[in-house]
Amino acid sequence: MGEGPQFDFCVIIDDDDDILMASRLLLRRLFKDVAIANTPEEALPAISARPPDTVLLDANFARGATDAAEGLAWLDKFLAIDPEMVVVMITAHAGVQVAVAAMKRGATDFVSKPWSNERLLATVRNAASLRRSRRAMTIAPAAAAAAPAGSPLLGTSPVMTRVHSLISRAAPTDANVLVLGENGTGKELVARELHRQSLRADKVMLTVDLGAISEDLIDSELFGHVKGAFTDARTDRVGRLQAADGGTLFLDEIGNLPLRLQPKLLTALEQRQITPVGANKPIPIDIRVIAATNLPTEKLRDENHFRQDLLFRLNTVEIDLPPLRDRPEDLPQLIDHYLDHYARRYGREVPVLGAAARAALLRHDWPGNVRALRHALERAVILARDGELQPDDFALSPTAPRIAPGAVVAPGAGDDLNLERVERRLVEEALKKHGYNISLAANELGLSRAALYRRMEKHGL
Structure with missing residues (x-):
């Protein structure tokens, strides 16, 4: 089945015209629009006018430069413009030290030249997905004040009060945390809140979406590899466990970790060291792991799908996020917040929600949880006509019977x-x-x- 672009806008900055053209042609599979520039200065107008989903930034521009100083300086400038910007560093000279430095200064990932097309697509897809998640989690200042201790997790129902309590108690420790919940309930928000309230808050937090990476790439993505470890390993690559050293590693969709790699992750967490693919010498790491999954409990407890000794290592603290249907008392706050949020985003007046529309929203089962509610409200704000919003403005279908x-x-x-x-x-x-x-x-x-x-x-x- 053919698939069109999944994301909107990407910017590639590199002083090599051949690299620009090759990567632009490749990334058109993912993005509707791909802009290219030979220098960061040339790219600034495009980045300022239209926030990109991903920026690919070369590490060196001056002739003969190999220390990545110029690229790192521009990384700082771009993140000063937009702290939520997702930047992937690209270089022909980046060793492990430069890659780690870039990621600790805010780069989402890095790719080395020459790259394999599959690796580049996987890296950039993961980066753009992260940007999409960050945009979705943006909280208007007025609403943030209503959440406990500035948390972006909205809701004051008893079940959400318990979630906030677990976060506040677990965050200051180094205990590993497993976040459970259906899609759309806000598992990444919980992970970011745990990091924000932790003693590692001033350190890096890296995210790996194990559901977005092909199985044959997960090993080197997590543990890294050395040059020559396999056919496409043309340079050393730092793994996410090493890059997150000193900070927090969020393993999203942990249920997608292949069984063959689960013992390797368990060993790394127990011994607090990793061995890159193809290497002989282990590397010490100091990380706090937060994992998340939407797997049903019975599948997570099934030894044929997930090693129980790894599960025990990951769920020192377990936080179960409730589906939206189990906390209907939070709906009014969420509805009012997102109507205001999207009106601000699109420069519109906050639409008036008619009584019939509000009743329909409160009555709906929301199988996609907060994500689905958010999308419905965003659509209504964008397409709002004069007068009150009505049920038809939300394209709600009758909730199907549970299967x-x-x-x-x-x-x-x-x-x-x-x-x-x-x-x-x-x-x-x-x-x-x-x-x-x-x-x-x-x-x-x-x-x-x-x-x-x-x-x-x-x-x-």
Whole structure:
């Protein structure tokens, strides 16, 4: 199945025209628009006018330079312009020390020239997904004050009060934390809040989405590799566990870690050292690990899917994020907050929510949780007409009956042959059937994870 671009805008900055053209052609698979520039100065107008999903920044520009000083200086300038900017460093000369320095100064990742196309696409896709998550988590100042201790996790229901209590007690320790919850409940928000309140808050926090990386790349992504370790290993690569040294490593979608690599991660966490692929000498690390998964509990406790000794190492503290349907008392605050937030973002007046629309929002089951609510409210703000918002402005469909695990659903059941509604129903049923595990639902639908995410956004799931 052919797939179009998943993201909006990317900027590539490199002094080599051949590199610019090759990477631009390749990254058009991911981005609707790819801008190129030979110097950071040339790229500034484009970056200032239109916040990019990802910036690829060369580490050296002056002839003969190999120390990455110029690239690191520009990295600091770009992050001063936008602290949430996602920057991937590219260089032909970056050793492990330079790569670690770049990531500790705020770079999301790095790629070395020459690169493999698969590696570059995986790295940039992961970076752009991180930028999308950061945008989604942006909290307006007025709303942030309503959350405990400035937390971006909104909600004062008893279940959310317990979540805040667990965060405040676990954060100042170095205990590993496992965050459980359906997609869209805010697991990455919890991870960032744990880091913000920790003793490592002034250190780096790195994120690895194990669901967005192909299985054959996960080993070198986590542990790094040395030059010559395998066919495409043309240079040394620092792994995320080493790059996060001194700080926090967030392993999202930990349930996607292959069984063959789980003993290696367990050993690294127990011995507090890692051995890059192809290396002989271990490297000491000092990290705090936060992991998250949407796997159902029974699957997480299944030894055939997830090693229990690794689970015990990861879940010293376990935080279970409730689905939105289990905290309906938080809906009014969330609705008012996101209406105000998106009105500010798009320069609109905050629309008036009619009584019928508010009742429909409060009555809806929100199978996609806060993410789905957010998308519905954003769409309504963008398409708002004069007058009050009505139920039709939110494109809410009747909540489908819950699907029992393993149940077979007949596609297109009923008389409704509208393609948009049938697609939405199939996606929703696949998600519910697999407990909102994106990988399993995507596999059943015959889609990639990225394609399923796009359909979820399209239908507000």
